[in-house]
Amino acid sequence: MHIAELPELRARRDADGPCTADEASAMDNAAFARRVRRAAATLRARGIGRGDVVALLLPTRRTSSSRSSPPGGSVRRSPVNPALTEGEVRYQLGDAGATGVVTAEPSPRVGWLTVAELDAAHEDTAAPGTDADALALLIYTSGSTGRPKGVMLDHANLAAMAGMMIETARLSEADHSLLILPLFHVNGIVVGVLSPLLAGGRVTVAGRFRAETFFDLVGAVRPTCFSAVPAIYSMLAELPDRIRPDTSSVRFAACGAAPMPPALIERFERRYGIPILEGYGLSEATCASTTNPLDGPRKPGTVGLPFPGQQVAVMDPQGRILPTGATGEVVVRGPNVMRGYLGRPEETARALVDGWLHTGDAGRLDEDGYLVLVDRIKDLIVRGGENIYPKEVETVLGDHPDVLEAAVVGAADPRLGEVPVAFVALRPGASADAAALLDHCRARLARFKAPTEINFVDRLPRNPVGKTDKPALRARTTAVTVAG
Structure with missing residues (x-):
């Protein structure tokens, strides 16, 4: 049939x-x-x-x-x-x-x-x-x-x-x-x-x-x-x-x-x-x-x-x-x-x-x-069953005029499994705060894709070949509890 x-x-x-x-x-x-x-x-x-x-x-x-x-x-x-x-x-x-x-x-x-x-x-x-x-x-x-x-x-x-x-x-x-x-x-x-x-x-x-x-x-x-x-x-x-x-x-x-x-x-x-x-x-x-x-x-x-x-x-x-x-x-x-x-x-x-x-x-x-699943080869973040790819969020953050570079990683969450957390380096002299960047993301991304927090850094860490060291960033995240 x-x-x-x-x-x-x-x-x-x-x-x-x-x-x-x-x-x-x-x-x-x-x-x-x-x-x-x-x-x-x-x-x-x-x-x-x-x-x-x-x-x-x-x-x-x-x-x-x-x-x-x-x-x-x-x-x-x-x-x-x-x-x-x-x-x-x-x-x-x-x-x-x-x-x-x-x-x-x-x-x-x-x-x-x-x-x-x-x-x-x-x-x-x-x-x-x-x-x-x-x-x-x-x-x-x-x-x-x-x-x-x-x-x-x-x-x-x-x-x-x-x-x-x-x-x-x-x-x-x-x-x-x-x-x-x-x-x-x-x-x-x-x-x-x-x-x-x-x-x-x-x-x-x-x-x-x-x-x-x-x-x-x-x-x-x-x-x-x-x-x-x-x-x-x-x-x-x-x-x-x-x-x-x-x-x-x-x-x-x-x-x-x-x-x-x-x-x-x-x-x-x-x-x-x-x-x-x-x-x-x-x-x-x-x-x-x-x-x-x-x-x-x-x-x-x-x-x-x-x-x-x-x-x-x-x-x-x-x-x-x-x-x-x-x-x-x-x-x-x-x-x-x-x-x-x-x-x-x-x-x-x-x-x-x-x-x-x-x-x-x-x-x-x-x-x-x-x-037995060991890890994801791709940097996929799964937030309460919704798939989030960091690159998409990073691109949106990078579109903000005050942002020099951004990286997004998954942080453990006791209810949702993972939530996206952003690390952002601002351009010299820029004054954007976390609230402004979150508003920028929420206007361009579905709500579940927006970072739950933004951490400001002078520069993103790099590995020996020059790529963003995401394992180092993940090590800096802590469990985040998301309300609602």
């Missing part, structure tokens, strides 16, 4: 069966299929068809069919993080070549339409395209140069990843996914929505996450699974002791995006009785490549075993696969690996070599085949 056929298949099998819901309403399978048909008709009437890109600039709610439906067979979708600044959104839309943009609120801009407009047309009865090689999603992820790149995922990638998730987690029509991750991330799309729907289950979209009310929602909707990032598990583990929720419906919770401290896993599992399946993946591999197993030993401190159908290995700089226990670059091979980066053949060629996806992460495989 092609993913684009899923709405009609569910409607034929069980028209009245539950499909998707949020805090405001619920849709059965028949209603879900009708909304998909109306959305298709609206896009067709706007002249948007095969090969065109439609960007989704929406909050994480069910919002008709546009967020929760599977990617159509002919139109490519590119979800946009609503926290991005206008300039960042403009860049993604231009790079993706978006023909249309779906928003929650009306906009006078040409090609922009609302969710309400998607739901207003007569139903389109034309059969969707079912080409497995057709591009389905453009997921944007920052590159090591700081320029966001469009990861091209086709329908075959999505089908392969969802099938792996269904097999590994034993998903079935009895499963009910509670979506708390944003739908501009491939995790939310594939793990939170697509996999349970393909398995015959259903999805409830939680909207904005609040630790204080999360377990009230769990008790009300009775999910069997959910996926989150370590920062969320940390907030839940820190809830007052008087909160003793009923979590008996939940079979497992998945964790990704950043390493989760073993002590936090133990504390969460002991308190709530929910097994955490910590895994590892990236957008370029359609979400996930390893996971601690539902059946079998779960090893805290590792990110588990390869998903069925994927190969995970560790290579040296010459491209040779290393033996068990040796540290090198983590590489991945399988039908879930992306087609490449949109419009970036050179970067694609560096990432995809002889069928292997080079992740840029360093790790090793233990004696049982479990992957």
